[in-house]
Amino acid sequence: MATCFSTVRKILDNLPASWVELTTHRLDIYDEEQAKSQFLQQLEVLADTPDYDVKALEALPTAYDYTRLGHPLSCILEWLVAEINQSSAENVITFSSKTMPILAILRKNALSGGATQLYYDTEVSPLIDTERLENIYGYKFQSNKITDIAQIPEHTDATVIFVTQAPYKTPLGAHSNIDATINIHPHSGSTVVIHNTQITDMAKDLQHVRRRETIAMTPINALNVLQEIVNEKTATIEHCHPQELSKVYDCIKDNAGSTVTPLIASSGLSIQYAMMMGLIEDAMTQHPGKAVNLIIPPNCYGGTNDQARRIARLIAIVDIVDLYVDNGQDLVSSLEVVLKETADSDSVPIILAEIPTNPRVEVPDMDKLAAVLTARRKTRTGAVAIAPVFTIDQTFCPNVKLLDQQSVLAKVKTVSYTSGSKFPSGGRCNSGFCTTNDAAKAAQPLIEAHLNLSDNGATANQLNTMAEYMPSMPERITEAYNNTRAFVDHIQHVLPDARINFITHDLAERGFTPSVFSLDLPSTGTTTDEQEESAKLLNIKLIEHMINRQPDDCKHCVSYGQLKGSYWTIPATSTQGTTKENDKDYIVRVAIAPEIDITKLCATFDEFCQNENLS
The missing domain is CATH 3.40.640 (Aspartate Aminotransferase; domain 2)
Structure with missing residues (x-):
């Protein structure tokens, strides 16, 4: 010993x-x-x-x-x-x-x-x-x-x-x-x-x-x-001063447009687990005997998918319903289909969605989204169907006020959650948080109860870190978006045939300013399978080139909203580890931070294109 x-x-x-x-x-x-x-x-x-x-x-x-x-x-x-x-x-x-x-x-x-x-x-x-x-x-x-x-x-x-x-x-x-x-x-x-x-x-x-x-x-x-x-050293117990905690609460509410006191957990999946269990308990209480449908994109973040399916495996009344949201599918149209099915079966619909979607960074028409979520539906017997609860992962755009009374979602029971390891803390801690709009605020005590029984609340160190970094989050989001827009514009100029998924200028003007995009490089081959395999290999080579040429500024890891650098990964081999193979995305996913030399990044990308005879 x-x-x-x-x-x-x-x-x-x-x-x-x-x-x-x-x-x-x-x-x-x-x-x-x-x-x-x-x-x-x-x-x-x-x-x-x-x-x-x-x-x-x-x-x-x-x-x-x-x-x-x-x-x-x-x-x-x-x-x-x-x-x-x-x-x-x-x-x-x-x-x-x-x-x-x-x-x-x-x-x-x-x-x-x-x-x-x-x-x-x-x-x-x-x-x-x-x-x-x-x-x-x-x-x-x-x-x-x-x-x-x-x-x-x-x-x-x-x-x-x-x-x-x-x-x-x-x-x-x-x-x-x-x-x-x-x-x-x-x-x-x-x-x-x-x-x-x-x-x-x-x-x-x-x-x-x-x-x-x-x-x-x-x-x-x-x-x-x-x-x-x-070393027999007893650490000083860290505490979060009430003023610092209030600062974090105020930042979360202000950014999301909520009036409801947030809940802060040890991670994004910790808060999501409390949310799901709290909403399921609410469904059991309000609609005893009814089935609960967790409606979720099959290609979204692997942890979200896996956790939802694990809950469904544990609780007999819970079923998973796939919601196809990108790669040619549309969130609004898909919701119309699955909500009709849920109404027909007289089930309780709980929707898990990301806005923008991951990894293809798409934002639905928000007016049409609100319309499909508030539409009155009937069960097969003619009774009024149960209205959905809409949970939104706002990690990509945590500063969009989707929960305020002026939001198009104001009449929809809406719960917003965000991974604190991204923009809220600049990558300095792993906490996650959630809050609701007024329509869904009755669910917050139930979510809190499940957070407490799991002992998954944020640590004092996590709360103090959030208090330090959250006030600067809106400014960092703007700077990171501007850097990402500049890099995307450069790629489009150099490789006009590349398939890039990024936010439109119109949506950016409406407040959606993510700093992540997905990229499929131009591929070769005579058949679809050959072209897909060519694209896969080329995408991997691009990541290897970027991290080898700029090891300080380019990292091969899953991240977003960090203070500096850029982060490169392929969802299929990282975040989608537990996703069904047919739903996996082999595209390149790139996240850009507020602090990075974009000129140098563009030059390194150009070098790759020249080496591969792409430009």
């Missing part, structure tokens, strides 16, 4: 600043099949060398493609906790939430029909709102307070979880009757240690919950716990 403590101390003495500060990672040095393991394997090799410094640590492969899923510091903490407990790192998983690891096991057993026995020695039950967990999620469990793990009997027909709050540097008490221990940290989250490795897919299923419904322990909190373990 002394050796691993020494290794971690040396790492902390040479800690790369990016391990704490960045929320983006390079996909060109990331292998999803070896997430976490590749990083730790190479870290252990490095630790055996006599000398290593910041540069050597920075050169290690990316552990995860998103910081919220895991990152170098969470991996090191998991490795250290595994060493302390004579386990393996793959069986140790950190969470920012104190309750989600328990809920992850409850979910696994709910789907498999298994029973769960929960034992805890903390002062109060580690679960929040057990009534909702049983009635809305359908979780079944028995909860027991104990004073000693020797009191835990053998259960041959149930998964046994023990929840405690013990010092992280001390080995957890071993007991053959315990399948997994969840050690709650008072300020930083929790860590799961899986003892029974014979339970099928336990680690995999916990990781999937962390990937889709919550986040890993944040970098700053993981760092604090590591310091606590190896």
Whole structure:
């Protein structure tokens, strides 16, 4: 144990600043099949060398493609906790939430029909709102307070979880009757240690919950716990002053046009999970016995799709309805079709949409959108159909006031949510937030209840970061749009045959000013398949050229709204990882920041076109 403590101390003495500060990672040095393991394997090799410094640590492969899923510091903490407990790192998983690891096991057993026995020695039950967990999620469990793990009997027909709050540097008490221990940290989250490795897919299923419904322990909190373990340093507990919190609330409401107090979560998917569950509970309460249709574009952000389908798998009354929104399809027309189908079946429609759409950056005719959402429909029996709830991911345009009383959506129950890791924080934290218009404000307390029971609220550090960066967001959005417009105009001039999806000048004048576009380079081939394959290869070559020629300004990663640089990716191999193959987009997706040398970027693009004989 002394050796691993020494290794971690040396790492902390040479800690790369990016391990704490960045929320983006390079996909060109990331292998999803070896997430976490590749990083730790190479870290252990490095630790055996006599000398290593910041540069050597920075050169290690990316552990995860998103910081919220895991990152170098969470991996090191998991490795250290595994060493302390004579386990393996793959069986140790950190969470920012104190309750989600328990809920992850409850979910696994709910789907498999298994029973769960929960034992805890903390002062109060580690679960929040057990009534909702049983009635809305359908979780079944028995909860027991104990004073000693020797009191835990053998259960041959149930998964046994023990929840405690013990010092992280001390080995957890071993007991053959315990399948997994969840050690709650008072300020930083929790860590799961899986003892029974014979339970099928336990680690995999916990990781999937962390990937889709919550986040890993944040970098700053993981760092604090590591310091606590190896250097016996107790970090100063960070707080968010009420004035700073009010500043964040005011910025969110002002940008979205809402009068409703926002809810701020640990990530975009954390807030989306609370939204979906809150709206589903509202549907269950207002329309008992009715089916709930989650209407969602099949090619949108993979996390959104996967999370919605995971919810539908868990809750019997929830179904997924595909909503085709771009690549020749139209949001308004598609909504007309699916809302008629939902009315016919007398179901509750909850729509998840992105405006502009991702990745083809299309904005619908807002008047026609409002008309289709407010149209009165009838069920097959002639009764009035249930009106839809419209949830909008405004990450691309978080400053468009879609929630105010003058909006064309004012009469539609509308919930807006945004990923805080983009423009709101300039990429400095992973939080996400939501608020509603007046028509939907009754749902906000239900969303808050599910956010609370998941313990997925934003950390104090995330809130303070948002308070620092959100006031400058409108200005940064304008600067980034201007840079993107200049780059798009240049590409259109150099390659008039390239297919570019970007906002029109007319829509920009109406306030939609995203700084992301998609690009399909001119392809060769005599058949459609040959042309598609040619375009795929050319798109990959373009990204490789840009990041190799301008490594400081061009990154191969999924990001948007960062403070500086440009971000290049192919949705099909990044954000659409869980999307059906026929719905994947192999186009280039480019996001431009407010701070970048556009002239240099254009010159590098021109160089690629000349090399490939495109211009």
